Amino acid sequence: MPQHDLNLEIIPVPEADISALVELFLLVERQHEQYWPLRWALRADVHQRYTRWITANRTNPQWLFIIAREKAVGGGQRNAGEVIGGLAAAMNEEIPIYQFTHYAFIHDLAVREQARRRGIGTALLDYALNWAREKGVNQLRLMAADRNTAATALFQKFGFQTTYREMVIPVAPN
Numbered sequence: 331m332p333q334h335d336l337n338l339e340i341i342p343v344p345e346a347d348i349s350a351l352v353e354l355f356l357l358v359e360r361q362h363e364q365y366w367p368l369r370w371a372l373r374a375d376v377h378q379r380y381t382r383w384i385t386a387n388r389t390n391p392q393w394l395f396i397i398a399r400e401k402a403v404g405g406g407q408r409n410a411g412e413v414i415g416g417l418a419a420a421m422n423e424e425i426p427i428y429q430f431t432h433y434a435f436i437h438d439l440a441v442r443e444q445a446r447r448r449g450i451g452t453a454l455l456d457y458a459l460n461w462a463r464e465k466g467v468n469q470l471r472l473m474a475a476d477r478n479t480a481a482t483a484l485f486q487k488f489g490f491q492t493t494y495r496e497m498v499i500p501v502a503p504n
C-alpha cells in the first residue's frame with residue numbers, strides 16, 4: 331500500500347485536526363469558485379460553516395472525513411505530522427428505481443501542494459473505496475471539474491470512468 335511506503339497514516343479526522351482539514355478543502359473549493367462562481371460561490375463564513383459541519387458529522391457512520399499525515403518517528407507520539415491530505419465522502423440514497431439503493435460519493439479531496447505526486451491522493455481514494463466496500467454499496471462516485479486536469483488524471487488512473495457530464499444553465503432573476 332502507498333501508505334506504508336510513504337510512512338503515511340490515514341485516519342478519521344481527530345477533532346484537533348478539523349481546522350487544518352477545512353483549510354485544505356477550502357483550497358479546492360476556492361479553485362472551483364474561480365472556475366465558475368455561479369456553481370461554486372462560497373459564503374463569507376465558509377470556514378466556520380465547514381468546521382461545524384465536519385464536527386457534527388465526523389462520527390456519523392454515513393460520513394467519512396479522513397486525513398493523511400506523516401507518521402511520527404518512533405510511532406506512538408501524539409503529535410504526528412501536519413495534515414497533508416484529506417478526503418470527505420458520504421453515503422447517498424438513490425431514487426427508488428435502480429437495483430441499488432445507496433452509493434458512496436466523494437465530496438472533497440485535496441493534497442498539500444508540496445506533498446503531491448507521492449501517491450497520497452491514491453492512498454486516500456483507496457481508503458474511501460474500502461470504506462464504500464465495507465458499507466456494502468456497489469459504487470463510489472465523484473465529480474471532477476473539466477478544467478481540473480490533475481484530478482481527472484488521478485481519477486482515471488485510479489479506475490474511475492466518466493459516466494455523464496453535469497450541465498448548468500444560469501437562471502436569470504425576473
Ligand SMILES: CC(C)(COP(=O)(O)OP(=O)(O)OC[C@H]1O[C@@H](n2cnc3c(N)ncnc32)[C@H](O)[C@@H]1OP(=O)(O)O)[C@@H](O)C(=O)NCCC(=O)NCCS
Nearest residue numbers: 358439440441446447448449450451452480481483484487
Ligand atoms: C488531484 C490531487 C488530489 C492529486 O493528489 P496526489 O497526491 O498528487 O496524487 P497521486 O500522487 O496519488 O497521483 C497519482 C497519479 O495521478 C496522476 N496525476 C496526479 N496529479 C497529476 C498532475 N498534476 N498532472 C498529471 N497527472 C497527475 C498521475 O498519473 C499520478 O501518478 P504518477 O505521479 O505516478 O504519474 C492533488 O493534485 C490536489 O490536491 N489538487 C488540488 C485539489 C483538487 O483538485 N482536488 C480534486 C477535486 S475533485
